[in-house]
Amino acid sequence: MRSKRQLGVFSLLIFLGLVLLILSINGLSKPIQSTGVQPSRPLVYVFSGIGNSFKSFFSYFSSVGSVNKKNASLSEQLRKLQQENVALQQYRLENEKLRAELDYRQKTTHSLVSATVLGKDPSGFSQSLVLNIGKGAGIKVGAAVLSEGYLIGKIVSVDSFTSKVLLVTDPQSTIDAQISATGDNGIVRGSYGSGMIIENLSQSAVVNKDDRVITAGLSTEIPKGLLIGNVGQLQSQKSDLLQRATVISGVDLKNLEFVSVIKE
Amino acid sequence: MAKVVIYAITVIFLLALSIVFPKIGTSAPSFLFLLTAVYAFRKDNSDYLWLAFFSGLTLDFYSNTFLGIFALAFLITAFIINYTTRTFFSSDLSLGYIAIIVSLAYLLVVGLVYILNTMAVRFGTALSISGEYLTIKIWLDVFLNLIFVAPIYFFSLSVDRLINYYSKDEGSF
Numbered sequence: 291m292r293s294k295r296q297l298g299v300f301s302l303l304i305f306l307g308l309v310l311l312i313l314s315i316n317g318l319s320k321p322i323q324s325t326g327v328q329p330s331r332p333l334v335y336v337f338s339g340i341g342n343s344f345k346s347f348f349s350y351f352s353s354v355g356s357v358n359k360k361n362a363s364l365s366e367q368l369r370k371l372q373q374e375n376v377a378l379q380q381y382r383l384e385n386e387k388l389r390a391e392l393d394y395r396q397k398t399t400h401s402l403v404s405a406t407v408l409g410k411d412p413s414g415f416s417q418s419l420v421l422n423i424g425k426g427a428g429i430k431v432g433a434a435v436l437s438e439g440y441l442i443g444k445i446v447s448v449d450s451f452t453s454k455v456l457l458v459t460d461p462q463s464t465i466d467a468q469i470s471a472t473g474d475n476g477i478v479r480g481s482y483g484s485g486m487i488i489e490n491l492s493q494s495a496v497v498n499k500d501d502r503v504i505t506a507g508l509s510t511e512i513p514k515g516l517l518i519g520n521v522g523q524l525q526s527q528k529s530d531l532l533q534r535a536t537v538i539s540g541v542d543l544k545n546l547e548f549v550s551v552i553k554e
Numbered sequence: 555m556a557k558v559v560i561y562a563i564t565v566i567f568l569l570a571l572s573i574v575f576p577k578i579g580t581s582a583p584s585f586l587f588l589l590t591a592v593y594a595f596r597k598d599n600s601d602y603l604w605l606a607f608f609s610g611l612t613l614d615f616y617s618n619t620f621l622g623i624f625a626l627a628f629l630i631t632a633f634i635i636n637y638t639t640r641t642f643f644s645s646d647l648s649l650g651y652i653a654i655i656v657s658l659a660y661l662l663v664v665g666l667v668y669i670l671n672t673m674a675v676r677f678g679t680a681l682s683i684s685g686e687y688l689t690i691k692i693w694l695d696v697f698l699n700l701i702f703v704a705p706i707y708f709f710s711l712s713v714d715r716l717i718n719y720y721s722k723d724e725g726s727f
Contacts, residue, residue: 296599296600300603300629300633303603303607304629304630306625307626308622309622310614310621311620311621311674313621319620322621326611326612326615327615330566333567333570334566336570337566337570337571337574338573411618412569412572412586413572413624413667414580414581414691415617418618544577
């Protein structure tokens, strides 16, 4: 009896899952996805905030393990100050990131929209971010996403209030790029371990360490001249037909909080 | 009602934990998968199926895959765990058995996600998951899952205690 009921529920949920999958394949699942994300968004934001606070709290306390326990009143005072300090450190970091973002915004000619990173891909199967802006802010699929002037990814899906960014370090990400100093064209591809590789550079191309890698602007969505990173290590041999090298981004892609999306 | 609310908060809490939990490279324990596996071990009723489906669906909402892929993968895996446990291991479960099943089940989830996504990519317009990337990533994931399966097991016991507590309250009204 019980197993019959379980089989019934199982079949129903399989059916439901397949319907969702078919809707998603046909691009009809946006309203469901949007409706699903909205109720959980405040709770995820709160829990993530608590999680981040705990991380800061414990990392701070581990560095001040030798606080004098004999003086209870001083310890109490110290603890309060530490808590205030942690909060202030958070504000300072946030402030620095916002300043860096603002600094770039004042220099650039692109029309940018600011966004807060709501979360990372929790499955770890791809490297992507969820942003707190969507169609309402004029965001479109394919738009370039920047942080402190560096290209960090492009928008891969948009709903009413959120959008998803595929990071440049994801193995599925490919961007037309060129070496700024020489104008040699290549392709920047994500690779395992949060890195990037520029490949398909001709053997005659002159590639040096720390050369700037910028977007080539061959696709319509990503404009030319956006900074992707700097050349790290050359990976190809002289006998290879094409050259390849690692590319190092100037921003920490694992700790992004604020980003800008190019609107046009 | 209390049960649904507590399960929903639990799933969202573990989703947030997955988001903020520090990653080693790109590997991290899959808390929602562990919750699904633990409930599939423990539950006799169909609760574990609903929980597996909605845990997967929550992951789908925040992941860069087709909607329903994680939901289906979690659901099928939970059903297999529950079926094999009830059919072949009705007596006391050993730690070794749980470790083996959790590891195999995770590989099954990864396989199902990869297959379903590859099939879906053929018909829709989305990016496929890199198989090469997965093969590097999953082994560390399996190891991290084994470390966290016990904490999630005790966490699930606390969740059930909370449900029992509030269910009694609901009954008394």
